[in-house]
Every structure is written in C-alpha cells, then in structure tokens.
Amino acid sequence: NAGVTQTPKFQVLKTGQSMTLQCAQDMNHNSMYWYRQDPGMGLRLIYYSASEGTTDKGEVPNGYNVSRLNKREFSLRLESAAPSQTSVYFCASRGVRSHNEQFFGPGTRLTVL
Amino acid sequence: QKEVEQDPGPLSVPEGAIVSLNCTYSNSAFQYFMWYRQYSRKGPELLMYTYSSGNKEDGRFTAQVDKSSKYISLFIRDSQPSDSATYLCAMRPSGYSTLTFGKGTMLLVSP
Numbered sequence: 622n623a624g625v626t627q628t629p630k631f632q633v634l635k636t637g638q639s640m641t642l643q644c645a646q647d648m649n650h651n652s653m654y655w656y657r658q659d660p661g662m663g664l665r666l667i668y669y670s671a672s673e674g675t676t677d678k679g680e681v682p683n684g685y686n687v688s689r690l691n692k693r694e695f696s697l698r699l700e701s702a703a704p705s706q707t708s709v710y711f712c713a714s715r716g717v718r719s720h721n722e723q724f725f726g727p728g729t730r731l732t733v734l
Numbered sequence: 735q736k737e738v739e740q741d742p743g744p745l746s747v748p749e750g751a752i753v754s755l756n757c758t759y760s761n762s763a764f765q766y767f768m769w770y771r772q773y774s775r776k777g778p779e780l781l782m783y784t785y786s787s788g789n790k791e792d793g794r795f796t797a798q799v800d801k802s803s804k805y806i807s808l809f810i811r812d813s814q815p816s817d818s819a820t821y822l823c824a825m826r827p828s829g830y831s832t833l834t835f836g837k838g839t840m841l842l843v844s845p
Contacts, residue, residue, distance in 0.1 A: 625777075652831050661742070663837035664778070664822065671831055679832065711777055715831065722768075723833065725777030 622647050625726035627712050633732045634702045642697040642729050644712030652715040653695035654723065655679075655687060657708040664711070670695055702733045737761050740823055740836030749845050753810040757823035757836045760804065764825040764834075767799050769808045772820045772838065781821070782808070813843045 628643045646653065655667040656679075666679030668687040676687050684706060686698045695714075699706060709730050713723040740757045747753055755769075766785055770778035782797040784790045784806075790797045796809040806825075810817055823836040 654832070661837065663740075664835040666832055669832060713777075722780045722783070725779065727777050728775075 624648065625712055625714055625724050627710075627726040627729050629729060630727065631730045633734065634699075635734050636703060638702050639698070639700050640702065641699075642710055642712075642731075643694070644696065644726060645694045646712075646714040646724070647693065648714060648716060648724065649692070650714035650716040650724070651692070653689065654713040654715070655685075655695070655697045656711045656713065657681065657706075658711060658728075659708050667697065667710075702731075704733045707731060707733045737834050738823060738825065738836040741839055742837055744840040744842050746842045746844065747813055749813060749815060749843055751813050751843070753813050753817070753841060753843075755808040755810075755821050755823075755839050755841070757806050757825075758804055759806070759825060759834075761825075761827070761834075762801075762804065763827040765828040766826050767797070767806050768824040768833070769795075769797060770822040770824060770835075772822060774819075778822055810841075813841075815843050815845050817841060818843050 625646045651672045654669040656664045670676045670689040673692045688696045712726040715723045738759045768783040769781045771781045772778040784797045787799045787801045794811045798807040820838040820840045822838040824833040
C-alpha cells in the first residue's frame with residue numbers, strides 16, 4: 622500500500638496563476654482532509670470530506686476549492702494564487718475503523734511569487 | 735485565546751534525558767487526545783492517542799490527560815537522537831471527525 626500520495630511535491634507559481642493539488646489514498650478511507658502548515662501557525666484545516674460526495678469548509682477555506690472525485694481522490698484547487706498561499710500543503714485520510722488516526726501524505730511545498 | 739496552546743520550543747536535551755511535552759486547551763468538549771510526530775520535511779504520523787482522562791504507555795512514550803486542568807502531556811524516556819522531531823498535540827470532541835492541532839514543539843536530542 623502506498624498510503625496517501627500527493628502530487629506535485631514542489632511547485633512555484635506566479636501571482637494569479639491557478640493550479641490543482643492532487644491527493645489519493647489506497648486505504649479505502651471514507652474521510653479526507655486538506656491542511657496547510659505555516660511556520661508559527663501549525664496545521665490548519667482548509668477543507669475536508671467526511672465521505673464521498675460531501676465537502677465542508679475548515680478553518681481557512683478562502684481562496685481554495687476542493688473536489689472529492691471519488692472515494693480515493695480529493696483535490697485542492699487554487700483559482701488565483703496569492704503570495705499568502707505560500708505554504709506546505711498536506712492531505713490526510715481517515716477510515717471508520719481507524720478511530721482518531723489521520724494518515725498524512727508527504728506534502729506539497731508551494732511557493733507563490 | 736487559541737483553543738490549543740503549545741510551546742514551540744525548540745527544546746534541547748542530551749541523549750538519555752526524560753522529555754516532557756505539554757499542551758493546554760480551552761474547549762471542555764474535547765474528549766480524544768493525540769500526539770503526532772513530524773520529522774523535517776515529512777508528514778505528521780500518529781504517535782499515541784488517549785480517550786478522556788488517564789495515562790497510556792507505549793514503550794518509551796507515555797501520554798497523560800488531565801481534563802480537570804485541561805492539560806495533556808507526552809513523556810519520552812531515555813530520549814534518542816532519532817526522537818528529534820516536531821511533536822504536535824491534537825484533539826477533538828466526541829462525534830467530530832476534524833482535529834484541532836497545537837502549533838507543535840520542536841525537540842532536539844543531542845548525542
């Protein structure tokens with residue numbers, strides 16, 4: 622099992638450009654999450670999907686959109702990137718039987734110039 | 735006031751020391767408490783979780799929850815250089831699927 626995979630690993634964008642961060646899990650988990658991690662700010666939840674077909678806003682959703690494409694895949698889109706969105710983005714998933722354990726991907730390092 | 739407070743460190747200790755990492759929280763509805771370990775440039779991984787108050791031990795690691803004080807701790811015995819990482823506390827109320835994280839404490843264990 623690959624667990625949670627994220628692509629790309631690194632990305633540099635110019636202000637105003639758009640891009641989609643991809644996340645996939647092969648653990649048959651129902652719930653998936655997108656976080657951003659910034660120095661001094663910790664992990665902050667952007668959006669989550671409790672199950673296929675549902676999405677909900679987290680703590681910092683502005684400037685982002687998400688799509689739960691199917692049970693395996695959950696993508697995060699930046700429509701018009703801003704320097705404030707420079708961050709490390711983590712995707713995570715959680716299964717019904719895994720209690721509180723969220724499994725995290727390796728992260729995407731995004732720089733917006 | 736943030737819901738979860740955690741000293742960012744860094745906390746530097748010599749190999750073999752006992753390490754104490756702590757978080758305080760304000761939401762009395764939190765019932766599930768977790769510690770995640772994050773190595774540099776990696777994703778967080780679950781280290782331990784505890785439900786409600788009490789202690790839980792796993793090898794060199796012990797997690798404690800004191801709900802009356804809204805205070806949780808992670809103790810690491812016989813610390814090793816491989817324990818050098820950032821430790822994040824996380825918690826949630828019963829029935830919720832989302833976690834509230836502390837900002838993380840960076841731990842450095844020197845040989």
